[in-house]
Amino acid sequence: MSDSRSLSPADLATTVVFAAFIAVLGLFPGINAGSSGVPIVLQNVGPILAACLLGARRGTAATALFLALTAMGLPLLSGGRGGIAPFFGPGGGFLLGWLLSALVAGLVVARLKRRSLPVLLLAGVAGAAADYLVGVPFLGLYTGDLWSAAVQSLVYVPGDAVKVAGAAVVAATVHRALPNRLAGAAT
Amino acid sequence: MTGGWYEPGTSPLHRAPAGAKLLALLALAATVLTLHSPLLLGGVCAVIALGYASARVTPRRCLRLAVTLTLLVAFVFTIQGLLLGPAAALTICLRLVAAFSAAELFTVTTRVDAVVSAVENAMRPLRRFGVRPDRVGLTVGLTLQAIAALSSIAAEVRQAAIARNAGFSVKALVVPFLIRTLRHSDELGQALTVRGVDDRP
């Protein structure tokens, strides 16, 4: 939404539509797991899938747009939450981490030219791990120490593993169904 | 623009400019981090509570916030209490309550439109670097419409999956949905081109 020189109508459309895609994943309500107040959500595969299908640049842009609109007060997070408070809450780090998630997953997909299932799995795992890199330390600010935040975050791992595996299978199928989609998107 | 967490009202907080409120919120969050005295922090929380009262936030809304905060505080207090002792735990919990409820108060009393305008205004000085503040509002509108379009695509795809007795197959739901999403974005890109989105003024 800022630089007119780099934003073609096609890029604008992809960014907007995939921000909307992440929002639609929020229709599945979050599950309150553990007690840290950070829900288990489906939405965090959104940035990873977007990056696997669009590449790092457009995937990250879509995620950034989604987060910006959420912060502005639209109820786009799972369970119809929104506004700036979720970014101040214990899950705020994970939310910001979605940006890194998309960036990392997109870069992996771009570096390893083939869009096979193992590559997409690797991209997904790297993307999800990148989210923890931001989310866990931030949660640590709330729990007071990194260790307990890390232990606390283990509840998300099984769910995220399933989600990443699902995302990789789906992305591989979509790439097979629409070959050469990513050709124009080097990064 | 409709929807959102905004609750209509006429209180001074509702009428205050969005930009100023946002700055105040950020200042409050920063201050709260530097405060250690539970007494002072308690005072801040009390002031925020007064803010909720003056904005006449509905009891339902307050209850929902209270539930969220109670769960959160119970968790944080237990862990911090064990690790650092009850005094430190209390400080941390009060900070959390202050920052979170102030942020929520901002959202409840500020129209999305107003936030959009505030962001546009804040970006105005960046114009000379090629930033186009008017795109903020347009992008919000574009995304809202895209959400509506994708929601109806999702509904169609779900019905097609059920019709094939594949209502629980993730693949049967997500693959066609993504393919139609990609196609929608192609078509939207063409529609935007036709409407002159890449034209310079």
Added chain:
Amino acid sequence: MIEFEGVGHRYGDRVVLSGVDLRVPERRVAFVGSNGSGKSTLARTVNGLIRPTAGRVLVDGLDPARDGRAVRRRVGFVFANPDSQIVMPTAGEDVAFSLRRSGMSKRERTERSIEVLAEHGLGGYADHPAHLLSDGQKQLLALCSMLVLEPAVLVCDEPTTLLDLRNKRRFVELLHTLDQQVVMVTHDLDLLTGFDRVIVLDAGRVVADDAPGPALRRYRELAG
């Protein structure tokens, strides 16, 4: 046979169907009517995609609102947009996907899929990327993926909107050769030659129910 007994439907406060009473034993039946008249809603009650808020539907004596799965094994449904219906990347895999619960071996499923594709004008396309087929071919593929399950009834909701004259004729000829009972929802009145019965809906009610000739005359009058 399909029976509608006092079927009504509302979305929230909005009544979109009311008092639809029909017994439909004919082999070729069509619903026509203006945009928003309730055709798609009514068609979707037949396989339980929508549960009517009043009355009930029976398909060979089974109520789709209760025995959804069983009814859907008898009722195939083809939608307007083939992209929503195609699940797998290649045509063959997509047809085989329908058979995943059939108890056939993978090999048998593949063979059966190739057969069905060939029977309906898609011979040689089993390994073709499904989304690179033409619109007409995609629509045929969606039909194959339903027909492989050998349903007794086939409901089609505007299956030909994107097709050219030739593909449309081919689709219609194909429908004519089917043994199935066919229920068609369409705005394209040319598709209805050879139909046994045309039911005209307006604002959620049946306003004509007759042979194609008189029924379509009535519909044209309504359109003004």
Added chain:
Amino acid sequence: MIEFEGVGHRYGDRVVLSGVDLRVPERRVAFVGSNGSGKSTLARTVNGLIRPTAGRVLVDGLDPARDGRAVRRRVGFVFANPDSQIVMPTAGEDVAFSLRRSGMSKRERTERSIEVLAEHGLGGYADHPAHLLSDGQKQLLALCSMLVLEPAVLVCDEPTTLLDLRNKRRFVELLHTLDQQVVMVTHDLDLLTGFDRVIVLDAGRVVADDAPGPALRRYRELAG
């Protein structure tokens, strides 16, 4: 006036248009042809959405491949699927979106949008959520959002696929009243009464170019 000079196009190795030479001064022109014959590709070269890989197109002497923006100010485009042409949440905002570079104030844009909507049968719908409009209304809205820009040429690629008889007639009547040059791509041959010229494409080549009567006879023959 639109001129095609030896226009050809290929996607990768696949030739989808070749040797199209046409001068099109008529006010009502249609392209018909089978699925995949290249109609949409050709129509999209007119406003630079697609750049032909051979030859060139001229619109009032301007080449859309070079002066895309200038040409797009003259050429409006209406697509088949109204859902992807409506870009903003309400009907009024959607029309106003077209005007954002017009130099009008926000208020003027809103007023002008309301006017244009009213002129084309959508009076009172300015604040209506766009996705809750009926298909026919959505297609009218897409038309309004183009017409507000007062293009000299209007290209329509199958604009009526989802419309019932009445909405289709209304849309066609509306097209008849326009001053614009209209270039129509369609499978619905009923739309072409009153047209000046019909061009039939087959496999990327012009195979007939005549008054509607003879041209459509040729097309029907091709469809077999």
